[in-house]
Amino acid sequence: xxxxxxxxxxxxxxxxxxxxxxxxxxxxxxxxxxxxxxxxxxxxxxxxxxxxxxxxxxxxxxxxxxxxxxxxxxxxxxxxxxxxxxxxxxxxxxxxxxxxxxxxxxxxxx
Numbered sequence: 001x002x003x004x005x006x007x008x009x010x011x012x013x014x015x016x017x018x019x020x021x022x023x024x025x026x027x028x029x030x031x032x033x034x035x036x037x038x039x040x041x042x043x044x045x046x047x048x049x050x051x052x053x054x055x056x057x058x059x060x061x062x063x064x065x066x067x068x069x070x071x072x073x074x075x076x077x078x079x080x081x082x083x084x085x086x087x088x089x090x091x092x093x094x095x096x097x098x099x100x101x102x103x104x105x106x107x108x109x110x
Contacts, residue, residue, distance in 0.1 A: 001052045002048045002049075004044070004046060004073075004074075004075050004076070005045055005046065005073070006072065007070050008043050008045070008072060009068045009070055010043065014032050014045070017032060017045060018030035024049075024054055024057060024058040025049050025057070025058060026049065026050040027047060027048070028048040031045050031046045032044075033045050033046075046077055058074065
């Protein structure tokens, strides 16, 4: 089960994250999201745990806990849906251009 974790101090690394969650069960992976420009942690990441029951117990135990004076949030990660963000499509389906009628304004003869 994949968990979303937020609110970590900036000096927290993936090893710290993994070790903390291993106290509650088997951790398959730990990933902190970092800023591309600076390489520093953005304060959130993802944990993948082998057992769903252990993951749920971890959420109960750690959600709202304080680390170095900061409260962390632990919850089940939402599945990554296909979004149209970014790129030059401006939220449109790229295949829409093939499904539209020709623009009559450009087909008029003068």
